[in-house]
Amino acid sequence: MILDKEKTAIIFAIPALLIITAFFGNLFLEGWNWSPFDFLIAGILLFVTTFFINLVIRSQKALRSKFMICFVILLVLAMVWIELAV
Template sequence: MMTTKQKTTLIFAAPALLIAAAFFGNNFVEGWNWSPFDFIIAAVLLFGTAFFVNLVANSKKNFVSKLIICSVILLVLMLVWAELAVGIFGSPFAGS
């Protein structure tokens, strides 16, 4: 059985690893061209998502409710990330 501290560490380790992978990819992969602002936006999105998932995971709700809420949080992350990456909805903050 995992403790709350172990769950929190695991939840926040995932975005840290993704940011680290992006950093190394930016340095070693040709064609990967993230600016410091891109890293800041990615960190805010990923760690913000981890914060809300951790908040839901530590709540007193039943498992199904937690699963649904976390799925919605992750879906919102994916939609915002895709919009920022390629502008699939054509919103003003997509850069188009």
């Protein structure tokens, strides 16, 4: 069985892996031109989203409510990310 600390570590490892992947993509791919500021903004967005999803997962709400709230959080992340990409 996975402990709460392990769940939290796994949840927060996902955005860290995404940032690391973006870093290596920036190094090795020709069309990928992120500045350090882009990495900072992406990291903030991903870790804040992860923090809120972790709060929802730890709450005492029903599973369906948790799923819907997490979906809304991810939808807001996608909308902000798309807006910043334009």
